[in-house]
Amino acid sequence: xxxxxxxxxxxxxxxxxxxxxxxxxxxxxxxxxxxxxxxxxxxxxxxxxxxxxxxxxxxxxxxxxxxxxxxxxxxxxxxxxxxxxxxxxxxxxxxxxxxxxxxxxxxxxxxxxxxxxxxxxxxxxxxxxxxxxxxxxxxxxxxxxxxxxxxxxxxxxxxxxxxxxxxxxxxxxxxxxxxxxxxxxxxxxxxxxxxxxxxxxxxxxxxxxxxxxxxxxxxxxxxxxxxxxxxxxxxxxxxxxxxxxxxxxxxxxxxxxxxxxxxxxxxxxxxxxxxxxxxxxxxxxxxxxxxxxxxxxxxxxxxxxxxxxxxxxxxxxxxxx
Numbered sequence: 673x674x675x676x677x678x679x680x681x682x683x684x685x686x687x688x689x690x691x692x693x694x695x696x697x698x699x700x701x702x703x704x705x706x707x708x709x710x711x712x713x714x715x716x717x718x719x720x721x722x723x724x725x726x727x728x729x730x731x732x733x734x735x736x737x738x739x740x741x742x743x744x745x746x747x748x749x750x751x752x753x754x755x756x757x758x759x760x761x762x763x764x765x766x767x768x769x770x771x772x773x774x775x776x777x778x779x780x781x782x783x784x785x786x787x788x789x790x791x792x793x794x795x796x797x798x799x800x801x802x803x804x805x806x807x808x809x810x811x812x813x814x815x816x817x818x819x820x821x822x823x824x825x826x827x828x829x830x831x832x833x834x835x836x837x838x839x840x841x842x843x844x845x846x847x848x849x850x851x852x853x854x855x856x857x858x859x860x861x862x863x864x865x866x867x868x869x870x871x872x873x874x875x876x877x878x879x880x881x882x883x884x885x886x887x888x889x890x891x892x893x894x895x896x897x898x899x900x901x902x903x904x905x906x907x908x909x910x911x912x913x914x915x916x917x918x919x920x921x922x923x924x925x926x927x928x929x930x931x932x933x934x935x936x937x938x939x940x941x942x943x944x945x946x947x948x949x950x951x952x953x954x955x956x957x958x959x960x961x962x963x964x965x966x967x968x969x970x971x972x973x974x975x976x977x978x979x980x981x982x983x984x985x986x987x988x989x990x991x992x993x
Contacts, residue, residue: 703729706762708762711874711915712912717736719734720918730751734917735786736915737763739769746771747878749785749786751786752785756787760793771790775799775855777866779806779812797838798840799840802860805864840855858902860895866902875912876911879914881918900937914929935965938964940986942960
């Protein structure tokens with residue numbers, strides 16, 4: 673009888689060990705290099721590599737981590753659940769405080785597919801107005817299906833879109849662990865709705881994809897006119913550091929804002945002239961001297977698409993005036 677009990681005990685322990693191992697490996701492990709880069713007393717971020725959305729196992733965007741005495745606030749959650757899981761492991765290396773809130777800059781796949789990891793940990797998800805437009809669109813589900821193919825196994829049948837707990841309709845502040853945060857919705861600029869996060873005591877701004885540091889931005893369906901207006905307002909702020917949605921934190925925030933603003937201004941100027949003169953896009957594109965931006969990362973992948981999007985939108989602006 674004793675031998676039987678011992679045998680049962682060993683079997684149960686083995687099953688529990690397997691169960692624990694399964695729980696730990698719920699998400700296919702991301703094998704990319706990731707580190708939390710310290711920006712200031714409370715602020716860290718994980719920096720993705722430049723490239724298209726499916727490069728580097730989907731780790732091409734940034735996520736911000738703000739550690740306070742009462743918990744952690746994240747800004748964005750990366751482009752796969754596996755990356756979100758790896759981010760959580762990296763957070764556990766610097767603090768045992770719970771992740772209490774994830775603020776999303778905007779609802780594009782490379783920033784939100786990791787949300788489910790933190791929702792399962794009990795974190796609230798806050799998003800800008802406009803995220804509901806994305807969630808209700810056919811494109812959101814089509815993108816998820818595409819990423820289940822192009823980013824398999826890190827995006828798979830268990831990957832899902834997370835509906836925010838709350839939409840931030842206007843600028844507001846909140847305090848957590850003696851740190852004040854200010855959220856500012858900036859409207860439809862890079863996406864259907866964009867949001868920035870300012871960490872007041874550190875004077876650090878998380879800009880999302882309103883700013884791209886050291887690379888050409890992907891415009892997607894962006895409202896380039898409104899985006900440009902937002903950037904002009906940002907140039908007047910006095911920041912210690914700016915963490916963009918892609919690329920390294922800007923030690924010189926004014927230069928980072930200026931570079932993105934200059935690029936958008938150039939696109940709108942050149943494509944606007946051609947649209948107004950009814951010059952066909954291919955002819956217009958070939959006539960532009962792009963040398964001021966051609967050496968930036970992602971130029972080859974993004975610039976022609978960006979120019980075409982701006983050309984079409986400025987055609988529409990011409991017709992509406």
